[in-house]
Amino acid sequence: MEIPTYDDMQAAHERIRDHVHRTPVLTSSYLDELTGANLFFKCENLQKAGAFKARGASNAVFGLSDEQAAKGVATHSSGNHGTCLSYAAGRRGIPCTVVMPRTAPQAKKDAVRGYGGRVVECEPSTSSREAVFAEVVAESGAEFVHPYNDPRVIAGQGTCSAELIEQVEGLDAVIAPIGGGGMVSGTCLTLSTAAPDVRIYAAEPAQADDAMRSFKAGHIIADDAPETIADGLKVPLKDLTWHFVSNHVTDIFTASEEEIVDAMKLIWKRMKIVMEPSSAVPLACILNNKDVFAGKRVGVIITGGNVDLDRLPWMTD
Template sequence: MYIPSLADMLVAHERIKPHIHRTPVLTSQYLNDLTGAELFFKCENLQKAGAFKARGASNAVFGLTAEQAAKGVATHSSGNHGTCLSYAAGRRGIPCTVVMPRTAPQAKKDAVRGYGGRVVECEPSTTSREAVFAEVVAETGAEFVHPYNDPRVIAGQGTCSKELVEQVSGLDAVIAPIGGGGMISGTCLTLSNLMPQIKIYAAEPEQADDAYRSFRAGHIIADDAPVTVADGLKVPLKDLTWHFVQNHVTDILTASEQEIIDAMLLIWKRMKIVMEPSSAVPLATIIKNKDVFAGKRVGVIITGGNVDLDMLPWQQK
């Protein structure tokens, strides 16, 4: 297992700069007053292809040799990684195939196709996803770019918190959502080297809390098909992301479905930005655990904005 280094992250940042945005950091006095903390929102919902995963995907795609690139890339993804890999592959002019659950938001399937990617559907379980994906790779010979358990992807995701600490000084903590752990691992990679005093928190839905349970048990506990409004956080940790979580995360906090929806609506109303349910989980856990963050300067990573506008969770009855 190759564990990416700080040098890998720094190389990644130079490699991907032409293909990503240096996203803004926004604040809200209302949310500061509500939580008792100073919150700094790193807006990856405004990233290329609408999610932080453009970073890791671009690093993987533009790091391929010409021989590897000729066969294209492939992945399995509930949405954002597939969209971002299609985006990066399109920038390089190579094919991309994405295996997606049939239940993935239509907006995310459309986004993959919009960037020139091919969608192959599977059942909404890890077992089905991996079986269908194996068929795709056998057929195409494409380079597998894992959504999160890939050193190239983690090094790319680590560039987000590098920018954050350059944009905001004196942070006490950074919090990001956790599903498979790609963003958290990149955050751990960067901050443990550059700013080891900053505490790293992961935020997870109660209904998909395998990382929370793994963290407390001391080993990976995987759920096959959890159900949560935070559709980007349904996948389990893998060995590489578990390494970073186990060694560098301060704590994993959880929020209920209603708390996630309420936090999402609050950000839409107060900050006037579009973000998806997965991105609301950190704020939901900060509101729920005010004592942990009170008086602190906290970086909050808003991971993506690819939400189906016809299926907003507060409109569903």
């Protein structure tokens, strides 16, 4: 297992500089009052391709040799990683294939195709996703860029918190959503070296709480097909992300589906920014654990803004 280093993150930052945005940090006095904390929202919903995953995908794609790149890249993704890999591949002019659950939001399938990627559908389970993906790679010989269990991807995601600590001084904590753990691992990679006193928290849907259960058990527990409106957080931890989570995360909190929707509405209404359900989980968890965050300066990573506007979670059919 190749564990990425702080030097890898710095190299990634240089490599992807021309391909990603340095996203803004926004604040809300209303949300500060509500939580009793000073919250600093790192807006990766305003990132290229609409999600932080543009960072890791760009690092992987632009780090390939010309020979590797010629065969293209491939991945499996519920949406944002596939979109971002298609974006990065398009920038380099190479093919990209994405295996996606047939239940993935139409907006995310359309986004992959919009950046020139090819979508191959699978059943909505980890086992189906991996089986279909194996066929795709055998056929094309494309370079596999895992959505999160890839040192190049984690090093790229680490650039987000590197920017955050330059933009906001004196943070006490950073909280990010956790599914497979790519963003949280990148956060751990950067902060454990650059700001070791900053506590790192992860936020997870209660209906897909395998990371929290893993954290408490001391080993990976994987759910095959959990159901949650936070569609970006349905995947399990893997060995590389588990390394970072188990060594550097202070705690993992959960929020119910209703709490996630309430937090999402709060951010839409108060901050006037579009973000997806997965991105609302950290605020929901802060509201559930005010005693932990009260009086603290907290970085909150809003991971993505790729929302299916025809299927918002508070709409009823």
